[in-house]
Amino acid sequence: MSPVYRPQIHLAYHYLTDGRNLGARVELHQYFSVVRKRLWLIALLGVVGLGLSVGVLAKSPPLYQAKSSVFVSSQSGDTTAELVQGSTYTQQLVQSYAQLATAPIVLNPVILKLNLDVSARGLASEITADTPLNTVIVEITVLDRSPVRATQIANAVASSLATSAENLSPKLTNGESGIRMKVISPAAVPTSPAKPNRNLILASGLLGGLAVGVLIAIFIELLSTRVRDEEDVAKVSDAPVLGRISRNPRGLSGIVMRVARTSPTAEGYRRVRTNLAFSEVDRQMKSIVVTSPTAAIGKSTTTLNLALAMAEVGGRGLVIDADLRKPSIAQYCQMDGDVGLTSVLIGSAHLEDAVQRWGDLIDILPSGLVPPNPTKLLGSEAMATLLKRVTAEYDFVILDSPPVLPVSDALTLAHLTDGVIVVARCRVTKRRELESTLSSIENVNAGVLGVILNVAPRVKSDSYYPYARDAHQGQVMETDAAPVSSAQILVRRPPRRKTRRPSSRSRADESPVTGGDSASAELQPSSQ
Numbered sequence: 001m002s003p004v005y006r007p008q009i010h011l012a013y014h015y016l017t018d019g020r021n022l023g024a025r026v027e028l029h030q031y032f033s034v035v036r037k038r039l040w041l042i043a044l045l046g047v048v049g050l051g052l053s054v055g056v057l058a059k060s061p062p063l064y065q066a067k068s069s070v071f072v073s074s075q076s077g078d079t080t081a082e083l084v085q086g087s088t089y090t091q092q093l094v095q096s097y098a099q100l101a102t103a104p105i106v107l108n109p110v111i112l113k114l115n116l117d118v119s120a121r122g123l124a125s126e127i128t129a130d131t132p133l134n135t136v137i138v139e140i141t142v143l144d145r146s147p148v149r150a151t152q153i154a155n156a157v158a159s160s161l162a163t164s165a166e167n168l169s170p171k172l173t174n175g176e177s178g179i180r181m182k183v184i185s186p187a188a189v190p191t192s193p194a195k196p197n198r199n200l201i202l203a204s205g206l207l208g209g210l211a212v213g214v215l216i217a218i219f220i221e222l223l224s225t226r227v228r229d230e231e232d233v234a235k236v237s238d239a240p241v242l243g244r245i246s247r248n249p250r251g252l253s254g255i256v257m258r259v260a261r262t263s264p265t266a267e268g269y270r271r272v273r274t275n276l277a278f279s280e281v282d283r284q285m286k287s288i289v290v291t292s293p294t295a296a297i298g299k300s301t302t303t304l305n306l307a308l309a310m311a312e313v314g315g316r317g318l319v320i321d322a323d324l325r326k327p328s329i330a331q332y333c334q335m336d337g338d339v340g341l342t343s344v345l346i347g348s349a350h351l352e353d354a355v356q357r358w359g360d361l362i363d364i365l366p367s368g369l370v371p372p373n374p375t376k377l378l379g380s381e382a383m384a385t386l387l388k389r390v391t392a393e394y395d396f397v398i399l400d401s402p403p404v405l406p407v408s409d410a411l412t413l414a415h416l417t418d419g420v421i422v423v424a425r426c427r428v429t430k431r432r433e434l435e436s437t438l439s440s441i442e443n444v445n446a447g448v449l450g451v452i453l454n455v456a457p458r459v460k461s462d463s464y465y466p467y468a469r470d471a472h473q474g475q476v477m478e479t480d481a482a483p484v485s486s487a488q489i490l491v492r493r494p495p496r497r498k499t500r501r502p503s504s505r506s507r508a509d510e511s512p513v514t515g516g517d518s519a520s521a522e523l524q525p526s527s528q
């Protein structure tokens with residue numbers, strides 16, 4: 001099969017700025033997307049260019065152009081042969097007469113006649129004299145700030161040229177000049193300036209500004225090392241982008257899926273839920289780890305919001321704060337986190353005692369007290385047993401975890417769960433960081449479910465549900481009246497169950513981390 005031709009441009013700079021993609025090519029459509037992304041900058045520089053050209057125009061005085069023409073003829077010749085000879089003679093001389101038009105011998109009488117305050121050399125700089133090809137016509141063009149003076153000079157030069165040329169030419173036997181010059185087209189007063197060319201200067205300023213804008217936009221793109229959009233993720237990995245989460249509504253604190261459920265940000269989490277269901281049609285996704293390359297990217301908020309989005313379409317979910325370095329789930333949920341995961345793992349508390357209900361839909365297992373050996377604890381047999389139990393009891397389990405690059409806890413958890421979601425913060429997370437995070441996860445043979453772009457600039461589709469500061473905003477929502485998303489038809493809605501806590505019998509019978517029934521629906525795309 002012959003390769004499909006696609007216009008590509010090699011860009012040496014690209015090689016320098018993106019080590020991994022040595023040899024990569026920047027395709028033409030990528031330039032278009034760069035231009036689209038930085039349209040405001042390009043437009044701004046276009047306006048600056050236009051402003052500069054207006055400034056140049058203001059500093060350039062208008063010049064008026066007047067033109068007169070002189071016809072040169074030979075006086076001699078009665079026979080045809082003599083006339084032809086005379087005509088050839090005039091054609092040979094006409095170039096010299098054009099030169100003569102700017103000579104002092106012609107211009108000094110003009111200066112005297114018009115009483116000009118300029119030298120012959122100065123006046124010559126205003127005048128051009130040409131002879132159109134194969135003619136015996138001399139065209140005199142004058143550019144001057146005054147339209148009237150330009151006309152007077154053009155006419156005066158024409159008549160002075162005629163006089164000087166006739167004086168200079170060889171005389172006939174009867175004493176008359178062998179050359180005759182006649183003004184055939186006297187100059188007329190121009191009504192509009194000939195220079196500067198306003199349209200040309202304005203267009204050049206505008207186009208120049210736009211061109212500089214495009215160049216700067218391309219260089220910003222090439223020099224930027226941070227993740228900003230799906231294309232940046234695609235540059236470093238094949239992992240799908242599960243969604244873009246826009247910045248939380250202004251002035252809002254708390255978990256958006258509870259306090260601003262109709263906001264575009266909340267809708268972003270619902271889209272992630274949909275895409276998750278799409279991307280994992282063949283696998284049972286019961287336990288998911290949420291991590292990021294570095295700290296403070298939005299792991300904990302993503303964990304809670306995603307859990308709420310998943311619970312909206314049915315099923316019972318558990319959020320585990322497995323970030324034993326810097327736990328924050330309890331704080332976000334405004335609950336006491338002293339008894340939690342670590343308490344259960346070391347056997348000082350039963351799971352059912354450590355789990356707390358958050359709203360109607362979600363159970364939370366906070367971190368418990370921060371241990372000195374988080375990685376060891378998370379990789380323990382007790383952790384694996386606990387995860388087996390909770391994935392059997394709950395429809396889905398989401399674990400918050402520490403960032404991948406500084407510590408290996410998330411990789412340990414990735415091994416024990418069905419997949420990992422990596423959160424990248426737009427304009428904060430570097431491409432290299434995302435790349436090494438994803439490859440670390442792949443290196444431990446764990447599945448990357450995809451990347452979430454957090455605090456992503458809004459795109460039009462984010463406003464599908466127009467964000468209104470409705471009565472719910474700012475309050476904790478406990479109802480089921482969430483906006484219906486298309487995701488809901490994709491996810492099998494398990495039968496709604498009453499919240500069930502393991503019975504006291506099972507508590508007595510079982511160790512803190514084992515036991516429990518396994519009858520739970522799994523989050524899967526529906527067959528519809």
Ligand SMILES: Nc1ncnc2c1ncn2[C@@H]1O[C@H](COP(=O)(O)OP(=O)(O)OP(=O)(O)O)[C@@H](O)[C@H]1O
Pocket residue numbers: 245246247248265292294295296297298299300301302323326328403454455
């Ligand atoms: N979409 C968003 N819009 C605005 N602010 C956000 C968004 N996502 C997260 N944040 C804010 O970023 C900060 C860090 O969020 P979060 O605690 O979820 O990050 P983290 O990755 O869990 O941090 P850590 O590594 O410290 O555990 C918080 O103040 C949170 O409110």
Ligand SMILES: [Mg+2]
Pocket residue numbers: 299300301323326327328400
């Ligand atoms: Mg956190």
